[in-house]
Amino acid sequence: DAKTTQPPSMDCAEGRAANLPCNHSTISGNEYVYWYRQIHSQGPQYIIHGLKNNETNEMASLIITEDRKSSTLILPHATLRDTAVYYCIVRVASDGATNKLIFGTGTLLAVQP
């Protein structure tokens, strides 16, 4: 699976949009981009995933560049409860694949009041 690069930490003011970048320059054509977050002492929480089109759900938006070498997770109105470590993961998603997630070090997002 492709390696991802994320900044180790970011700050965001409460109520503002949080934009978390991720580089995955060696991504393959059949690899999806997944975002998870882990709030202290809890299990990882799935946020969103996509292949090449931008995606939006009730939690966030995922913007993938046209060349697929990077993506941005957008939390439109960050709250204090969004303080967590955010993981960007790329993996093959097809029958026959092992489907394991390879977690990097992620980005610690600190939402400030």
Add this chain to the structure above:
Amino acid sequence: NAGVMQNPRHLVRRRGQEARLRCSPVKGHSHVYWYRQLPEEGLKFMVYLQKENIIDESGMPKERFSAEFPKEGPSILRIQQVVRGDSAAYFCASSPTQGNQPQHFGDGTRLSIL
């Protein structure tokens, strides 16, 4: 719908004892994954199971660790003769199929070895 349920939430064992960690996947999910998070480290994949079959155990230590996902009942991660280095948070995740369906995680079992 209930999410992934893990129990116990906290488990304390003495060195040399056995630890059994249980995971009930989301109802209808037939794929289960176990991950381990050592203190101050990231999550590491251990094993991937489908009902009654181990699909990928490439992340599981070769000795003392075993996993099963029987036809009926929860998935079990078993650690025999525990050592201090086994102290960690163990997370279970499940998904309905392979493909691009995301894995959903439980809140983990915190294992402490005295």
